Amino acid sequence: MTEILGTPALGAPGLGAPSASSAGVAGSGDRPALAPWWHAGKKLTVLGATGSIGDSTLDVSARLGIPLHALTAHRQVDKLAALCRQHRPALAVIGDESLLPQLRAALAGTGVVASAGAAALEEAAAAPEVGAVMTAIVGAAGLPATLAAVRAGKRMCIANKEPLVMAGALIMAEAARCGVTILPVDSEHSAIFQCLEGHHPDEVERLVLTASGGPLRTVMDLSQVTVAQALKHPTWTMGAKITIDSATLMNKALEIIEAQWLFGVPAERIAVLVHPQSVVHSLVAYRDGSLMAQLGKPDMRTPIQYALTWPRHVAGPVAAPDLTAMAGLTFEPPDTRRFPSLTMAYAAAATGGVAPAVMNAANEVAVVAFLDGKTPFLDIFRTVERALEQAPNLREPSLADIVAADAETRRIWSR
Numbered sequence: 015m016t017e018i019l020g021t022p023a024l025g026a027p028g029l030g031a032p033s034a035s036s037a038g039v040a041g042s043g044d045r046p047a048l049a050p051w052w053h054a055g056k057k058l059t060v061l062g063a064t065g066s067i068g069d070s071t072l073d074v075s076a077r078l079g080i081p082l083h084a085l086t087a088h089r090q091v092d093k094l095a096a097l098c099r100q101h102r103p104a105l106a107v108i109g110d111e112s113l114l115p116q117l118r119a120a121l122a123g124t125g126v127v128a129s130a131g132a133a134a135l136e137e138a139a140a141a142p143e144v145g146a147v148m149t150a151i152v153g154a155a156g157l158p159a160t161l162a163a164v165r166a167g168k169r170m171c172i173a174n175k176e177p178l179v180m181a182g183a184l185i186m187a188e189a190a191r192c193g194v195t196i197l198p199v200d201s202e203h204s205a206i207f208q209c210l211e212g213h214h215p216d217e218v219e220r221l222v223l224t225a226s227g228g229p230l231r232t233v234m235d236l237s238q239v240t241v242a243q244a245l246k247h248p249t250w251t252m253g254a255k256i257t258i259d260s261a262t263l264m265n266k267a268l269e270i271i272e273a274q275w276l277f278g279v280p281a282e283r284i285a286v287l288v289h290p291q292s293v294v295h296s297l298v299a300y301r302d303g304s305l306m307a308q309l310g311k312p313d314m315r316t317p318i319q320y321a322l323t324w325p326r327h328v329a330g331p332v333a334a335p336d337l338t339a340m341a342g343l344t345f346e347p348p349d350t351r352r353f354p355s356l357t358m359a360y361a362a363a364a365t366g367g368v369a370p371a372v373m374n375a376a377n378e379v380a381v382v383a384f385l386d387g388k389t390p391f392l393d394i395f396r397t398v399e400r401a402l403e404q405a406p407n408l409r410e411p412s413l414a415d416i417v418a419a420d421a422e423t424r425r426i427w428s429r
Contacts, residue, residue, distance in 0.1 A: 056145025057083035095120035140166035182275030204317035205295035205308035267359030281363035376401035
């Protein structure tokens, strides 16, 4: 562990000074004694309700009695309509505007209003009756709605990595300006968030993200990996895209960049450990030699519930793990030769500008090509590497620059 964590040089940049990024995240701030936000009559919007995070969020919100304002999906009309009939939000939004007539027909007689398009997504996130937004849209599509919710002052429960990877500086600066609390939902970032609570940033030496290693951790030859192999995750149940990201360790690459914005820590002080049991969700190394970890079962309902109920830990559907029933907890360094995603993430973080957005976009299109059977598994790494080599050098990109870089990367590398 000590060798992996390392020791930063004196004066190394990191958590020593407040920043816009640390100002917007609650993990290093105060713990207000507040009644549950929904007791004030506010509702929840779930962006990306038809995925695995959406399913878990709706399970948790129903148990807690949180009323729903809006559920959204990109194209899954039937599932969105079924969720609306079950959970009765006020509004349903489908991202693909061509599917609006189909959604309206599916919701006939329910009293749920149907809407469509990017503007409708932003309105669902920023509506006055909304108190909190769960952002779970896969990929870069969730960025505009995330920014709209931040600017409207909502409690932000961020489950999708891409907005912070693409535009972390902009989002965290807006969060600080608007007094918005960013509550991470990724199990790893939720763990770090909890380990940081009550501690001053100057106390922190390094953050440690744990990785299960994914379905291919023990596969030495990746040249013949099939889609079925890559989708067979040993510990987590997730959507196809995030499962492939786990197989390539790109999920951990994205999490490194996400963590640097959430917690105000430079990427070189964020380490990764492979932990196949997925019980220790992440750790914080403190300057006095202490190592603080958060443990829990591999069930996303736990971090989802904490984001919704912060600053309180309340009774929920997931029991604590029974440590006496475990054969052991193991840790190993990641194999960056077989899985170069982490190396690319550190390089993208060091380059800054639009490089993280380019990395994310190239990965998304490469994963789609692999899932569609158009390219071999190893082409995911090759595509991302080549895209990063061609990324424009923009030091302080605007939102328009980021969106343009994302679109151009997708245009060039789509198969």
